[in-house]
Amino acid sequence: MMATAPRRQTVPAGEPDAEHRRHVVSALVVDRPGTLNRVSGLLRARSFNIESLTVGTTHEPGKSRMTIAIRGDDGHLRQVLAQLERVIDVLEVHDLTTVPHVELELALVELEPPDGGDGEARLRAALDAAGGELITPADGSWRARLTATPTEIDRALEALRPLGLRRLVRAGAVAMTTTAQTTSTENGDPSA
Amino acid sequence: MTALRLPDDQPTPSARTVAPRIGARAVCEALVREGATTIFGYPGGTVLPIYDVLREFPLRHILVRHEQGGAHAADGFSRATGGVGVAIATSGPGAINLVTGLATAMMDSVPMVAITGNVPRALLGKDAFQETDIVGIALPVTKHATVVMDPDEVPLAVAEAFEIARSGRPGPVLLDFPKDVLQLETSAPHPEPYELRLPGLLRPVRGDVPEADELAELIARAERPLILAGHGVQIADATDLLRQVAERSEVPVAHTLLGIGNMDETHRLSAGYAGMHGWMHVNKAIQQCDLLIGIGCRYDDRITGKTSTFAPRATIVHVDVDRSEIGKNVRTDLGIVADAGDLLAALLNRLPQSAPRSAWLEQIAEWRVVSEARSWHGSGAWREGRLSADYVVDRIGEATNHAATLVSDVGQNQMWAARYFGFRKPFHHLSSGGLGTMGYAVPAAMGAALGAPERETWAVVGDGGFQMTMQELATLVQDQIPVRIAVLNNHRLGMIRQWQEIIYDENYHSAELLGPDLVRLCEAYGIPAWRATKPDEVDAVIAEARRAPGPALIDFHLDEAQNVYPMMLPGKGLSDMVEGGAE
Numbered sequence: 001m002m003a004t005a006p007r008r009q010t011v012p013a014g015e016p017d018a019e020h021r022r023h024v025v026s027a028l029v030v031d032r033p034g035t036l037n038r039v040s041g042l043l044r045a046r047s048f049n050i051e052s053l054t055v056g057t058t059h060e061p062g063k064s065r066m067t068i069a070i071r072g073d074d075g076h077l078r079q080v081l082a083q084l085e086r087v088i089d090v091l092e093v094h095d096l097t098t099v100p101h102v103e104l105e106l107a108l109v110e111l112e113p114p115d116g117g118d119g120e121a122r123l124r125a126a127l128d129a130a131g132g133e134l135i136t137p138a139d140g141s142w143r144a145r146l147t148a149t150p151t152e153i154d155r156a157l158e159a160l161r162p163l164g165l166r167r168l169v170r171a172g173a174v175a176m177t178t179t180a181q182t183t184s185t186e187n188g189d190p191s192a
Numbered sequence: 193m194t195a196l197r198l199p200d201d202q203p204t205p206s207a208r209t210v211a212p213r214i215g216a217r218a219v220c221e222a223l224v225r226e227g228a229t230t231i232f233g234y235p236g237g238t239v240l241p242i243y244d245v246l247r248e249f250p251l252r253h254i255l256v257r258h259e260q261g262g263a264h265a266a267d268g269f270s271r272a273t274g275g276v277g278v279a280i281a282t283s284g285p286g287a288i289n290l291v292t293g294l295a296t297a298m299m300d301s302v303p304m305v306a307i308t309g310n311v312p313r314a315l316l317g318k319d320a321f322q323e324t325d326i327v328g329i330a331l332p333v334t335k336h337a338t339v340v341m342d343p344d345e346v347p348l349a350v351a352e353a354f355e356i357a358r359s360g361r362p363g364p365v366l367l368d369f370p371k372d373v374l375q376l377e378t379s380a381p382h383p384e385p386y387e388l389r390l391p392g393l394l395r396p397v398r399g400d401v402p403e404a405d406e407l408a409e410l411i412a413r414a415e416r417p418l419i420l421a422g423h424g425v426q427i428a429d430a431t432d433l434l435r436q437v438a439e440r441s442e443v444p445v446a447h448t449l450l451g452i453g454n455m456d457e458t459h460r461l462s463a464g465y466a467g468m469h470g471w472m473h474v475n476k477a478i479q480q481c482d483l484l485i486g487i488g489c490r491y492d493d494r495i496t497g498k499t500s501t502f503a504p505r506a507t508i509v510h511v512d513v514d515r516s517e518i519g520k521n522v523r524t525d526l527g528i529v530a531d532a533g534d535l536l537a538a539l540l541n542r543l544p545q546s547a548p549r550s551a552w553l554e555q556i557a558e559w560r561v562v563s564e565a566r567s568w569h570g571s572g573a574w575r576e577g578r579l580s581a582d583y584v585v586d587r588i589g590e591a592t593n594h595a596a597t598l599v600s601d602v603g604q605n606q607m608w609a610a611r612y613f614g615f616r617k618p619f620h621h622l623s624s625g626g627l628g629t630m631g632y633a634v635p636a637a638m639g640a641a642l643g644a645p646e647r648e649t650w651a652v653v654g655d656g657g658f659q660m661t662m663q664e665l666a667t668l669v670q671d672q673i674p675v676r677i678a679v680l681n682n683h684r685l686g687m688i689r690q691w692q693e694i695i696y697d698e699n700y701h702s703a704e705l706l707g708p709d710l711v712r713l714c715e716a717y718g719i720p721a722w723r724a725t726k727p728d729e730v731d732a733v734i735a736e737a738r739r740a741p742g743p744a745l746i747d748f749h750l751d752e753a754q755n756v757y758p759m760m761l762p763g764k765g766l767s768d769m770v771e772g773g774a775e
Contacts, residue, residue, distance in 0.1 A: 008403045009527035011519025030392060034327065034338065041331055075519070082516030088336045088356060091392045 011075070022051070023077055024096045024103055024175045025068040030089040031057065038087045039066060046080045048072050052105075052150075052172030063091065069150070069173045096175050103175040105150045109157070111142040112164025123163050130156030209379035215343045216241035216374040219307065220249040222350035225382050228278045228305075230254060230269060230642050232262035236282020237322060238309025241374035254642065254671055257663040259286050261635035263293020264661070266304050267364075268639030271622045272597055272647075274429065276303045276357050277639060283310045284322030287368070288329060292629060294364045295333035299626025300450060301427060303362035305353045306330075312372040313341060327368050335363030341370065343378035351383050352390055360394050361514040362427060396513045396531045403528045404538035407485070410507060410526065411543065414483035416552045417443045420466060420495070423450035423625070424488015424512060426618045430533035434487070435459065437536050442546040444556060446474045448489045449610055452621040457614055463556060467495040468760040469607040472567065473559035475758075475766040478503050480555075485509040488532040491521040492626070499523075501765035511535045566771060567611075567757060578751040579727055581605065581680045585612040588650055588678060591734045596648040597622065597640045601633035601657035604686035607756040609652045620647070631660030637675045638664060648738065649674065655681040655707045665717045668743035676737045677745040679710055682752040690755045694770065695762070710747040721745040 029035045036055060043050060051069040058065045070077070077095070085093045096103070109132075114120040123142070127133065130148040146153050150173050157165065213221070219242060223231065230252045235243045246253055256262040259281040266277030281287050287308040297304045311320040330337040336356045340349045346369075353365040411417055425434050431454050438445050438461040445455050446463040455462040466474040478484060484506040489495070491510065496502040499522050509526045510518050518527035528535060585608045588596070599622040600609035606623055615621050622640055624632040637651035658679050668675055680686075689703040714721035720740050722733040724747070737744040758769040 007397065007401070007529045008406075009515075009518050009524065009529070011524040011527060034331075037328065038331055045332060079516055079520050082514075082518075086335075086361075086394055086514065086516060088390065088392050 020071045020073060021097070022069065022071050024101065024173060025066075025070060025081065026094045026096050026175060026177075027066040027068065027084065027090055028058070028092040029064050029066055030091065031062050031064040032089055035064070035089040036066070038089060039068075039084060042080065042084055042087065043068075043070070046076070046083075048077075048080065052170070054172040054174050056174070067172070067174045094177070096177060100178045101175050102178055103149055103173050104147060105153055105173045106171040107146040107153050107157075108169045109144050109146065109160060109165060110167040111144065111160060112166060113140065113142050114163070119163065123160070126156055126159035126163065129159065132156060208381045210381045212377040212379045214241065214245070214375055214377050215346045215369065217245050217248070218343070218346040218378055218380070219350060219369070219374065220245060220251060222347050222382055223251060223278060224249055226351065226354040227275060231278040231280055232256050232265040232269070232639065233280030234259050234262055234282065234286055236286045236309065238283040238311060238369075238371040239280055239286075239307070239374070241371065242280065242307075242309075252642075254638070254667060254673075256635065256667050258661070259289035260292050260631070261638070261661055261664045261667065263290045263304075263306065264296065264629075264632050264635035265639035265642075265664075266306070267293060267297045267302050268599060268622055268636030269643040270297070270302050270304050270639075271636070272619055272640035273643040274619060275643065276305055276354055277643070278305050278307065280307045281309075282322065283308060283326070283371075284324045286322075287326035288324060290366075291329060291333060294330055294366065296624050296627045296629040296632060297364040298333050298335065300624065301362050301423060302364065303357035304364040305350075305357055306334075306364060306366045308366060308368045309374065310339065310368050310370045313370045314372075316370060326366065330366045333364075334366050337366040337368070339368040339370070340373055343373050343376040344380040346373065346378060347380050347382045348387070348389070352388050355385075355388055355390060356393060360396050361424075396529070396534075398531065398534060400541075401528065401530045401535050401538040403526075403530070404535060404542055406526060407509060407528070407535075408539060408542040410483055410509065411441050411443065411485075411539075411546075414507075415549075416477075416481045417441070417483040417485065417549075418463065418477050418481040418506075419443050419445045420448065420478070420484060420486045420489055421445050421451045421454040422448040422487065422489025424532045425451060425454045425536075428488065428513075428531050428533035429618075430536050431455070431618045433533055433536035433540060435461075437539050437543065440540060440543045440545055442549045442553075443485070444477065444553060446470075446477065448492075448495055449606075449623060449625040451489060452610060453615045453618040456616045458616070460553075464560075465610050468497065469611070469756050469758065471560070471611070472563035472758050472769060472771065473556055475769060476559050477556050479505070479767050481506050483507050483509070485511070487511045487535065488513070490517055490626075493521070494625075496522060496766070497760045497768075498763060498765040501767060577726060579725060579730070579748060580754055581608040581682075581748075581750050582612045583727055584678060584680060584724075584730055584748050584750075585609050585652060586614070587730045587734055588652070589613040591731065591738065592648050592650070596620070596650050597637070597644055599623065599633045599637040599640055599649065599651045601651070601653040602628045602630045603654050603657065603688075604682075604690065604754075604756050605633075605652050605654040605657070605680045608680065611756075619644070630657040633657060634661050634668075634675070634677060635664045637677070638668060638673050641673050641675050642671075645674075649676065651675055651677045653677065653679055654686055655679055655683060656685045656705055658710075659705075659707055662713075665714070665719060665743070669717050669719060672742040674741065675743050676740075677743070679745065679747050680750055681707070681710070681747050682750040682754065683707065684752050686754075687756075689752075690759070693755070694759070694772075710745060714745050719743050719745055721747065723747045723749065725749040
């Protein structure tokens with residue numbers, strides 16, 4: 001967690017990590033025009049490709065939470081997070097990958113109507129596996145929402161694709177730590 | 193007017209009110225309250241409300257000839273004084289012309305506030321005349337940039353801009369004011385410090401640094417320790433502490449380009465300037481030391497060269513106020529996030545007086561004898577009767593008793609200035625180290641001369657960089673700013689020529705540079721000027737230029753083939769330097 005990182009650090013030499021692990025970064029930011037620009041601009045300047053980025057309000061007025069799913073070299077990412085921490089409108093930055101957390105995503109899908117047989121059963125089974133639920137089937141279309149981890153959604157989509165996936169909209173991951181909240185002293189901001 | 197939504201744990205803005213005044217007056221009032229005395233600007237439609245009231249405030253406005261010059265002048269003012277320089281520009285092209293200066297200040301952690309006008313709020317986003325999204329353009333090259341959309345926010349925005357610019361790791365801040373925000377009235381008072389809303393501003397933890405225990409132990413155990421001190425030491429105003437730590441621990445101190453002035457170069461523990469064109473003995477010390485303590489430096493590529501071969505025998509320590517610098521460029525065995533001054537004070541409290549490290553210091557001294565002898569010759573000074581740049585810089589240093597502010601440009605002139613002036617004190621050497629902005633010297637010297645008028649100010653600049661911002665000669669004349677300009681004129685882009693000679697097989701292209709007759713040019717501006725072509729003319733023209741009451745220029749016609757040695761080639765390391773000329 002960047003905001004509470006110790007003053008003492010050791011950074012070993014080493015070749016860039018070729019694996020480019022997926023990281024889920026959570027940033028608490030001031031809700032102001034331009035904040036998203038600052039955050040995404042920094043990531044762009046370091047050539048990070050953002051897998052997903054969500055922004056929403058928090059329980060505290062004036063503060064928003066960004067959840068950024070991103071792939072990158074661990075060391076490179078740690079450094080860019082420290083740079084993000086410098087942005088005036090960024091209050092805190094946490095790499096959730098290193099701590100217990102829950103991560104969920106919402107996806108909306110439109111499907112081909114099942115053409116009899118066990119089509120409908122297979123479709124419902126695929127949806128169930130990813131916490132899916134049919135919505136507005138009344139107009140004859142088959143739309144569903146999936147709420148699950150991004151990996152579960154990926155798997156559900158694999159199952160749904162052969163059954164006829166017409167359209168897909170994904171919201172991007174949101175995530176939250178599942179450990180006790182820590183207090184950040186770094187920014188003089190006790191509201192972590 | 194509604195205020196921005198505030199995070200709820202922040203103090204609400206003051207309920208106090210003051211007599212209403214227009215936004216432009218609130219801007220000027222805030223500048224004065226934040227300590228500004230001199231501002232560098234260029235008027236235009238959207239900032240005219242400020243110019244309309246400027247006379248009412250104790251602010252000296254210097255009318256520059258191009259906004260880039262204004263930005264560099266504000267930067268020079270900051271660096272020479274340790275304060276916060278201010279630049280003003282109008283919307284569109286005026287604002288965009290600041291960008292090079294903002295990026296220069298950003299790379300070198302120089303505090304500065306830039307104020308731009310923009311089109312009235314109702315026209316924003318409509319491609320109005322001279323409209324540009326300057327905040328969008330400035331974001332990556334500033335510490336912070338924001339538009340002030342509400343007259344009631346003006347005092348707070350200016351106060352916050354100064355606080356951001358000078359706190360922690362300093363940097364430039366841009367504030368954009370739509371014209372009508374400058375024209376409408378507000379009763380908002382100047383905020384008290386506790387009313388600033390900056391919950392996301394990183395403020396270093398101040399006070400004792402417990403991690404200094406570990407560093408003190410490393411120093412005690414080391415046989416060949418070396419401090420590499422950067423700009424951060426001067427930003428923290430900690431050069432005295434650095435000297436005391438060096439003396440207590442008997443550790444020699446090398447410096448980066450912007451770390452020039454951290455130690456008096458004649459001090460027995462001052463190793464000297466390190467890096468790509470640094471002294472061989474210093475680079476050897478880096479490669480041979482068993483403990484390298486970087487304080488307030490970035491370990492940037494001009495210091496390290498190939499990082500995998502950098503300081504191979506050393507435990508590497510990195511102290512910086514900015515966490516994101518730790519481990520960014522080199523492996524770091526011990527990184528400490530702290531203000532350089534706090535760390536040095538903490539070390540001083542812990543360090544016992546060390547016994548002399550005679551063997552290590554004698555080794556460096558031995559290397560130094562070779563390095564200085566060889567380099568002086570290698571620089572081309574041996575060419576019979578021809579004028580060499582190192583000689584010119586050396587003579588300026590001697591004539592001014594090494595007490596002048598020296599502002600160098602970029603390229604060979606910068607390296608000669610760094611190597612041969614002989615700096616004694618902090619805040620006396622100004623240069624665009626990170627961004628390498630040609631054209632920096634003359635306008636920055638202008639700001640430095642106004643900020644620190646008690647010191648003589650010299651700009652050392654090549655004929656290339658001089659021609660990039662020489663329009664500021666008129667500013668120097670109009671405000672009688674006493675900058676002495678030494679043009680190291682080799683009728684070449686000298687560093688380009690040097691690279692083409694050494695790396696590109698003497699395939700010279702676009703390195704030869706036609707320039708005006710500088711003495712006649714100065715005559716046209718009303719600036720006294722001299723030309724020197726031989727070594728025996730140098731002292732006399734320097735003396736003449738020093739006697740001029742206002743600006744003065746000397747055109748030094750140099751040996752055009754002179755190179756700066758030693759030189760680290762691209763992709764190579766500090767152990768693999770080219771030493772030319774002396775064989």
